[in-house]
Amino acid sequence: MSHTGPEFSLEQVRDALGQIPCPGSVKDFSEAMTQTWHNVIRHRREIAPSELPVPSTAVDWYGLGRRPDKNAGSPARSVAYACSDFFIQDAGSLLALAVAGADGEGLRGKTVCDLCAAPGGKASALLEAVTDIEIESRGFVLANEVIRNRVAPLKLNLARTGSDCYAISSLDPEKLAHQLSQSFDLVLVDAPCSGQAMMSRGKQNPSSLSANQIQHNASRQQRILEAAAKLVRDGGHLVYSTCTFAEAENEAQIRWLIKKGIAEPRPVSGLQHHETDPACYRCWPHLHECAGSFAASLTIRHREPPGSTRKKWKKKPDRIPVDLNHWYTQSSFGSRHHTKDSVILGFSPFAPEWTETVAIAGPELAHRAGQTWKPAHAGALRRSAAVKPLNRIQVDRTACKQFMRGEPIPMNANGWNAIELDGRPLGWVKANGRIGKNHLPAGARMTGELTT
Numbered sequence: 001m002s003h004t005g006p007e008f009s010l011e012q013v014r015d016a017l018g019q020i021p022c023p024g025s026v027k028d029f030s031e032a033m034t035q036t037w038h039n040v041i042r043h044r045r046e047i048a049p050s051e052l053p054v055p056s057t058a059v060d061w062y063g064l065g066r067r068p069d070k071n072a073g074s075p076a077r078s079v080a081y082a083c084s085d086f087f088i089q090d091a092g093s094l095l096a097l098a099v100a101g102a103d104g105e106g107l108r109g110k111t112v113c114d115l116c117a118a119p120g121g122k123a124s125a126l127l128e129a130v131t132d133i134e135i136e137s138r139g140f141v142l143a144n145e146v147i148r149n150r151v152a153p154l155k156l157n158l159a160r161t162g163s164d165c166y167a168i169s170s171l172d173p174e175k176l177a178h179q180l181s182q183s184f185d186l187v188l189v190d191a192p193c194s195g196q197a198m199m200s201r202g203k204q205n206p207s208s209l210s211a212n213q214i215q216h217n218a219s220r221q222q223r224i225l226e227a228a229a230k231l232v233r234d235g236g237h238l239v240y241s242t243c244t245f246a247e248a249e250n251e252a253q254i255r256w257l258i259k260k261g262i263a264e265p266r267p268v269s270g271l272q273h274h275e276t277d278p279a280c281y282r283c284w285p286h287l288h289e290c291a292g293s294f295a296a297s298l299t300i301r302h303r304e305p306p307g308s309t310r311k312k313w314k315k316k317p318d319r320i321p322v323d324l325n326h327w328y329t330q331s332s333f334g335s336r337h338h339t340k341d342s343v344i345l346g347f348s349p350f351a352p353e354w355t356e357t358v359a360i361a362g363p364e365l366a367h368r369a370g371q372t373w374k375p376a377h378a379g380a381l382r383r384s385a386a387v388k389p390l391n392r393i394q395v396d397r398t399a400c401k402q403f404m405r406g407e408p409i410p411m412n413a414n415g416w417n418a419i420e421l422d423g424r425p426l427g428w429v430k431a432n433g434r435i436g437k438n439h440l441p442a443g444a445r446m447t448g449e450l451t452t
Contacts, residue, residue, distance in 0.1 A: 018247030092293030120157030162383030173227035389418035
């Protein structure tokens, strides 16, 4: 943790906080806003803390969060990270997931929308939370990201979960609400904001404390919140979060939505020590060893039933331009194949009927390179999905490390094979009986030496 010193006044900090009392010293808080905080681990439910590659302690507010011990080394340089046993993110970002209940069993089988989803840290956690072992009772996540050039990391992070129970859309929130009104049990809105907490990462500057920037973001957030509320079914759950400290962008937004009469506070047990307003919660950098965050929990009430303007799902199945049986085997439930541009998507057979009408991306099975179709990286990563790789080869840790660096690995198989370590998928190789040519995407490779 380093400290660069604030470039703003305590008065600016007090003005941004408004009527929200700062626990402890405002001076300590303002100094902590510019310190660099180490990321934490968010691990899969089936991974025990003792199985993680570094010693760690619990993150108080999230049951699946672990804080690596100091001087423990980088967990992201490990084989376990390559196997998607865990994700890396700021501890403060876990607050919204705690408010959503993503570390419990309550989201199993639910239909969820992450309205501002990139880069996918929260969306991937929600996807793991809704998925059940039994395919008949799986939930579904729609990850929406308006900015198209932010979709690529979102695709990779969702693929790492190994699930087919998601789709990616890129619609303005108002347009999405018009198409899918009252379609979701839970909507999470990690809203665009002034990003005051991002000063600790060098991704924001002190201008984020200016009244003009705060007000600009507050106006935009109201529009997004109104649309988000329309997406939630009657009695459903709305979670609103930001990475800023300004009252106008946080508690004031929640009071405004409650005053409109369509929302009511939905307190979260176990977070009482973080509460600032009814059902509003904060992590503070000087108290909680993180960049800081805000999250609120609301129940949505509608006076009217959902509109009848939704698009109808195209029931006629797409013609698939390549025989997927060369690469995949499927369960008796089958899969919903959908061709989008030069990519074949394979959705869960139990995906909502509207999935194909809004999806610009999703769980990929194949893509076309020139005139040749190849199996997609996401297809090799499938764990709990209707369609899984046909040929799977287990490798040892040495071969795993070679593969994750993008190197070919020796093998006596032929054709396309999904590489796995202890049953955990890594990616594809195309083998010729001696060597498996590496088909790991550049964005998924891990250069240098990996720890075990």
